[in-house]
Amino acid sequence: MSDPIAGADGRDFLPPACQTACPVGTDVPSYAAFVWEGRFDQAIEAITATNPFSAICGRVCDAPCECACRRGAADGAVAIRGLKRFVLDRLGASYRLPPVPVTRSETIGIVGAGPAGLTAAHDLARAGFRVDVYEATDRPGGMMVWGIPRFRLPEGVIAQDIDRLLAHCPGITLHANQALGRDFTLADLKSRHDAVLLAIGLSKGKPLGIPGDGLPGVVDGVSLLARVNRGERPQLPSSVVVVGGGDVAMDAARTARRMPGVESVRIVYRRTLEELPARGDEVQSALAEGIEFVCQVQPVAVAAEGEGGLTLHCVKTEPGEREGDGRRRPQPVPGSEHALSAGLVIAAVGQEAHNAELAGLRLLNGGRVTADASSLRTADPKVLAAGDGAFGGSSIVEAMHQGHKAAYTIGAMLDGCADPAPYRTPYRNRHVAVAQAPAWESTPRQEAAFRGLGTDPSTFTEVEATFDEETARREASRCFRCDAETGSANTSLRAREGVMAMAHTPTGDAAAQSMLLRRRLGAARPVRRQDLAATLDDLVFLPANLTRLVIDPYREQCGTAIRLGGAVALGTPFIVSGFDDAPESLRAALGRALAEAGSAYLGRQALGEAPWLQIVGADDTPAPAASLWIFTQADRAAAAKGNGRPVGLLASADTLNDTIEAAVECAADLILIDAAGASVDPRAELTHPPAISLLKDTVDRLLRHRRLGAIDLVFHGGVRTGSDGAKLIALGASAVALGVAAHIAAGTRLEDANPFADGAQPADASAAAVASLIRALTAEASMMARCCGKTKLHNLEPEDLRALSVPASVATGVPLPGRGVTGDPAATAGAPMPGNAGGIAAELRI
Structure with missing residues (x-):
């Protein structure tokens, strides 16, 4: 089981199975996500970051990542190698990295220009060293050139990777047709260079x-x-x-x-x-x-x-x-x-391996260069060995791992560190937002066309075709995105990985099982600073079979309908906001789509056929076409009451208490809680997390006034998923408004000055995507309700939730297991755990 890794941005992540299976740690989920989104320039960066032979691997890598892919147990692993090939075929010929200057006085001699030797040369040159590579044949590449037939690996693909590497690393000098023992001796290399690496391969x-x-x-x-x-x-x-x-x-x-x-x-x-x-x-x-x-x-x-x-x-x-x-x-x-x-x-x-020079120096034994597997050092303190020639036959990507390891050890040695920490494959995650295709679950594995022998076998026609863009993006959409597990603290992820590791360890291996058990039972390190904002990720649902006797709600259809303000009938509690300034074509299409989906629109402007919850500002006039008026000023709401139309008030963090008092006084039908704090502007969601504590504060105050249930609550800010919506409904919301999530579905770019300029997709397609999002989120929320034993979504309650962090418990009033309902974080930060199982059971209400 891998340990969580702290990224440069402070976020922890557990490398997914495909990434840890790759010997060079390629960030597979990120480049799959980039392919799905059509961001191929970013995909090639993620692919080549640790793999200097990416184009080659796109054709002949043994793809251990695919063997580890979790989708493989279902309908077939993601075709990771095929995606890599698509990206490199599309951009590889023109993709270049800036030249790296030589900044160090030391030089390194490398014998062998195969994947291990060239990878080590690449890393050392990037570190500023001058590297001389001695190759016995007339061209670099090793077994990539001589051992793989051209119908699998065309010569131009090999040249693409090697040309890119040498252009990026001008500190590398290649000496072709120079064989160890024939044209120079090991003593010659030791006299010329500060360190020597033997990467002679198995020739x-x-x-x-x-x-x-x-x-x-x-x-x-x-x-x-x-x-x-x-x-x-x-x-x-x-x-x-x-x-x-x-x-x-x-x-x-x-x-x-x-x-x-x-x-x-x-x-x-x-x-x-x-x-x-x-x-x-x-x-x-x-x-x-x-x-x-x-x-x-x-x-x-x-x-x-x-x-x-x-x-x-x-x-x-x-x-x-x-x-x-x-x-x-x-x-x-x-x-x-x-x-x-x-x-x-x-x-x-x-x-x-065969080399008379090394055999004479007793550095070759049984067809292998004798070296320590951990440090790669030979009996000569100035000489290291890596790759197949030292450790036996392997794959290209395993040889590259050896090259990375050799460069790390040599660099440490030349920096004066005689005994560096063991090399560990670096894992990096680019934190690409998850935006999967609607049909990602049902899309089967895409297979590249197999050409076979062709009409003239001796011409060595390439046997496998490359994905076209449509196929590549469809295949990329199948990725489970195991790098993007929900839960800010990764607590559930760690627990699951621990269980899987124990299940895959032989039961007779007592030492390994004991170690894994100790890791699972050991004290958890702090996973969140107390000064960080609470998030919905830190709330989880309690399945009904843990809390109460369940007859058969799992089989019943879960009701999601709602009547806002006692008058606006909707089929879903998920409504949409933020399209007041959209082009008329998009507004009309989106209005039709929302009406068909049973949703509504929240904004200052009407949206076609969709039920309209009008936000009425100081300078706005209540529109007769609106289904419900939400005023920003309490006096206007009071004046509008009694006109036969539901009336609401807009509340933010600054105005919450006064707004609630005014709503109670004028018998308002609804309160819109703007947790993003910018008058329902979805752009605010991009800059800071929503203040989810506003919902608890509103519920508490309405309870004191005995008005909870009489006034509907609509929550706006940061809702991304159906589970987010279900959690807010459990906390007291009647409906939730989607901002950024709806814009992502519509293909708009909120970060631009004009997010609707040059739309990426037609209006009808954008509207259909938003409607699909509404339906998906509604289905997800109803699934959460059914898992909690409810046949109606709005029957969810705070007792169906547990908090994973102190900030989340403070903000929502939801119990934190082992602590109960947390109030002041300073007062509870050091609170002891319950001392007996009965106490824990009582806390969990089992």
Whole structure:
């Protein structure tokens, strides 16, 4: 379980599962949100912030984020890799970052220009160091260039990322065709540089390790892929057998399938098809291209057969004892010997590092550079090692993680810190507002078109298409936005993650379970300063099954209708405000939509067909067309009373007490509580949180006058969700007015001087979106009511709520578990918890 992280703005957030699964910590939810909103320039910033090879990863990343995506358990994970590819295909060719100057005198030598070496060079150059990268081949990229076939990763995509990196980091000097041991020694590098990083990769394929594996017709997959990626298209025998089950085996088999002369390709693997270590979509692609899988078969020897032919002697296998990784070891089935004929056998059973210079210095052992996994240090204090060459085969994104880690360690070392704190992947969240599509729940996973072999396989046509904009935005809308959990203190989120961590930990692992339990039972750190404003996020509902006997309200339809002021009949308590200055076309369309949705409009101007709750200012005249008049001046409200129309008063923080007294005196029908404090101007919601304490103060004063229930209360300010509305109704509101939320739905820009200029969508579409919002919020609020055992939304009461913070309890009078109803925060800040379970039960009213 990840720990909450404090952002630069002081907000805590718990990195979502997709972000923690990414070895470089990509802010997946933010860039998905940016794609959904069409803000592609911000999406590419979020994607490339920690990933210098984003275009490459958009095509060939193994996407551990998708495996962790919580939607995967429902209707399929979000196609995160596909979204990345869409953004980089759209903007990547022109996207550039400003050059970073060299500001340090120290230099670093890096051997190997693969993903680990180049990522380390990138980070060190950004820190101001001069970096020299020595590459044994004629171009940078490592296995991204030589090990991945062009039908999966076109050469131009590789060049895009590397060109962007080198342009951003002019402190990097690339030395091509420079091999360690052939063109220079490790001693040479140590004399030239202040630190050396070995990122040599795994450039040599392992042999099969059986008799006959040195015959001319037996090749390793790494060498074959490198030849083809250099541009060769060798004529191969008609029958090819690939031994292995990893990504190299898939790439080698699919490459062979495209070579001239090849008619059949078989992959021989000693375990079951389900146990293949290769990525699932690569296996499916191989099957779609006609490649045959021969599973639970183990080769034991290779023999020559006729002119240029080969016989692969094999035995069948069955699962045996479990190994250290939990998988069952394949064991031969007695009497199952058989043979497979082939013209070419490709070994794809692993890779190893090969360098005589390092072997002579005892820095290479068992095909790996010997280094500490935590510090990346070798036996030589000036030399570090990273990437596949040191720690075994991995993915591109895991190699980049190693590069980030190496740069961190080298930077600390050159800053004089011999023993830095362990490297931790940095997680950042861009706090993108949640604005999901209406159909996000029912939208299925979008799949990119699969092209397969194409009409001429040897041309290596790219096998997968890129999303178009419509598909990309539709797919991005499926994101659950796990980064935007509600609850300012993240208390419920921490609790849920703790339970999930315990559930996923083996029950026999007593030490881990004990540690997780101690974390859950430990004293919570303060989650809010007492001087922060109370918010609706800090109120939660108590489900009915915790508080009272529930017969069957969950199945009954929840009533949401209301009659404001005893006369204005509405189907929902959610009304709209803030469109007085909108264009006439939008006002007319919005009026029709609100009327159809059973809602009303609150403002100084009428809004077409919608019931109109008119705000009557000092210079305004009450309109006969209005359904209800809300005056800003008490004397005018008193004078208007008795004209056959409901009358209300507008109250703000400055005028609340006087307004309530006047409303009681003139027998007003309604009080409009403007908690935003700007005469119902939605822009005020953008600058400060609503004063939710005004609702409690109004209810308390009306109770003293015995007028609660006789005067309807309409609350305006900061309402974003149906749950917000339901909480306010539970606290005493009859209706709630939407400001910013309605404008977001309509596509207007409140932050602009003229929010309605050059509207982003047609008037009818804006009106439909606002009406959809009203219906969604009404449904959400009624769901909260049903969960509390109510069949009418307005039957919600304060007893259905509990506070999560002292400020929220003070502002609303809702009990804070363990403290009861909190009054003066100073007086209760140190109050002890109840000393027995009975006390807690009494507080919770269980």
